Amino acid sequence: MTLLQDIGALAEIYDVAIVGAGPAGMAAAVTARAQGLSVVVLDRGFAAGGQIYRGLGNSPLAGRRDLLGPDYWKGEALLDDFLGCGADALHQASVWYLDASRCLGVSQGGAARIIAPRHVILATGAMERPMPIPGWDLPGVMTAGAAQILLKTSALVASDAVLVGDGPLLWLLAAQYLAAGVPPKALITTTPRRRLAQVAGAIPGFLASPYAAKGLALLWRVRRQVRVLDGSGGVEIRQHAGRLQVRHHGGAEEIGADHVLLHQGVVPEVNLARAAGCPMVWQATSGCWAPQVDAWGNTGLTGIAVAGDGAGIRGAEAAAVAGRLAAREATRALGVITGAVRDAQSAADIRALRRLQRGRDFLDRLFAPSPSQRAGSPEAMACRCEEVTGATLRRAVAETRAAGPNQLKAYTRCGMGPCQGRLCGLTVGEVLAQHQGRSPAEVGYFRLRPPVFPLSLAEMASMPTLEEEEGRANRP
Amino acid sequence: MFRRLSDTGEAMLPFTLDGLPAEGRAGDTVAAALLALGHLACRHSAVGGVERGPYCMMGLCFDCLVEIDGQGNRQGCLTLLRPGMAIRLQPGRRALGQ
Numbered sequence A: 001m002t003l004l005q006d007i008g009a010l011a012e013i014y015d016v017a018i019v020g021a022g023p024a025g026m027a028a029a030v031t032a033r034a035q036g037l038s039v040v041v042l043d044r045g046f047a048a049g050g051q052i053y054r055g056l057g058n059s060p061l062a063g064r065r066d067l068l069g070p071d072y073w074k075g076e077a078l079l080d081d082f083l084g085c086g087a088d089a090l091h092q093a094s095v096w097y098l099d100a101s102r103c104l105g106v107s108q109g110g111a112a113r114i115i116a117p118r119h120v121i122l123a124t125g126a127m128e129r130p131m132p133i134p135g136w137d138l139p140g141v142m143t144a145g146a147a148q149i150l151l152k153t154s155a156l157v158a159s160d161a162v163l164v165g166d167g168p169l170l171w172l173l174a175a176q177y178l179a180a181g182v183p184p185k186a187l188i189t190t191t192p193r194r195r196l197a198q199v200a201g202a203i204p205g206f207l208a209s210p211y212a213a214k215g216l217a218l219l220w221r222v223r224r225q226v227r228v229l230d231g232s233g234g235v236e237i238r239q240h241a242g243r244l245q246v247r248h249h250g251g252a253e254e255i256g257a258d259h260v261l262l263h264q265g266v267v268p269e270v271n272l273a274r275a276a277g278c279p280m281v282w283q284a285t286s287g288c289w290a291p292q293v294d295a296w297g298n299t300g301l302t303g304i305a306v307a308g309d310g311a312g313i314r315g316a317e318a319a320a321v322a323g324r325l326a327a328r329e330a331t332r333a334l335g336v337i338t339g340a341v342r343d344a345q346s347a348a349d350i351r352a353l354r355r356l357q358r359g360r361d362f363l364d365r366l367f368a369p370s371p372s373q374r375a376g377s378p379e380a381m382a383c384r385c386e387e388v389t390g391a392t393l394r395r396a397v398a399e400t401r402a403a404g405p406n407q408l409k410a411y412t413r414c415g416m417g418p419c420q421g422r423l424c425g426l427t428v429g430e431v432l433a434q435h436q437g438r439s440p441a442e443v444g445y446f447r448l449r450p451p452v453f454p455l456s457l458a459e460m461a462s463m464p465t466l467e468e469e470e471g472r473a474n475r476p
Numbered sequence B: 001m002f003r004r005l006s007d008t009g010e011a012m013l014p015f016t017l018d019g020l021p022a023e024g025r026a027g028d029t030v031a032a033a034l035l036a037l038g039h040l041a042c043r044h045s046a047v048g049g050v051e052r053g054p055y056c057m058m059g060l061c062f063d064c065l066v067e068i069d070g071q072g073n074r075q076g077c078l079t080l081l082r083p084g085m086a087i088r089l090q091p092g093r094r095a096l097g098q
């Protein structure tokens, strides 16, 4: 890998531009390079790894490998391959524009450029599902993923923390805090109690999956050592005397804490794919949007693929496999190998993906937030940026008969802030869907326009004109 | 409070916070360094003027905005702490782009 120092060091033309250096992006780069393609990886992080392998190359916890667990360190082999693969990499770079003709806008270090790669693989990964409960916007309330990032990169552990929500990541965080010797004060699960019985049919499939043994052991370890309060709906957080107070089970008890760490699953981070115009599909089981892709990650736009959790949540290992598949397909599309060669090279990966898919259905269904959890509480901030509450949203839906998210955005400003709807879009869709008795698929989503990340005036002004870019490209 | 697992041995990085001397560790983002010092809030929100602090730590929520070396509205979670940085919490209402 060649680390590019600034945006000016980007070459004029690449065979493949990969957005994101998590498992899917790294694996795609390694595979595309092995086929002889020129590759650039554009990544928002400080170094390769994405969020799941964040800080892997220089973790302060390298001397305490037990703490983060084996799944984290498993990423080292892939990271090593990536660092040695010969791709260009530009970190701390935001890709804020992409269109169907594969013009790609990137900014870094206060400067911006448009490049035109021959093929694009989006490996933008996942983000945590918004969890609009009252008080989720208070200082001291963060996502479980945020707490994990602090642990991986700065060896910071929140003491006096209450964990709220459900899903593998929340339990993993509890286990990591236990291993660090700083157990959480309590873990309040929010999955409805009846859920396990409802998804019982998927249990045999799960037990045969690679996740079962690991997951159950972890669950058992946490349950033995942490106070777990099961099945609470209506969790509320308020600030009192400089501390956070967590009410649960309809006010049955209030727990004081310095930190509250929230999690109700992860969803694909799809703003770039959506703004580029990739056709999207609603994934009903997991309750999220994803770009429509085929087995190779091809979207509806020629030469633009999506690999990894950004195309639907399947986890880090599956993301790496999907990255390799997308890279081989890019190689085929660019005329370097035939379809038959691509298929032959990919047979083992396709089998691996099938194995990794086993058991996911159970996890998706077990931990899926209920409709009311997805729509959020009326008392909670639905849109954190513009400070629009769930109640305001519902009033606007009822009074204005807004047909879709875009009208609602115009009426309430919900979704107009710098996060570009990432933390309210799913909530808005659910509120509308439930009011109108339709599915979120029918309601649709915000129309996103570039830039998908805010661009400063200085960055815009720094952009070379089209003539200058063409001049560069035509230079021998 | 955030507790720093003690055995990690990173270099200390001096910076100033609202003009006063402060310290973080090599590898910290600005947001992480402030959290480690106990500053859970780093700004007041633009609309309601209420306290906000880092929420996602991965560049998506924009609740970690601070002033760094005279430049406002920088995402603390996407900025690595460097020695000598002058960091200010963003008090009061401040519209984005201001």
Ligand code: FES
Pocket (backbone or CB within 6 Å): B031, B053, B054, B055, B056, B057, B058, B059, B060, B061, B062, B063, B064, B065, B075, B076, B077, B078
């Ligand atoms: S904490 Fe969310 S953008 Fe920085």
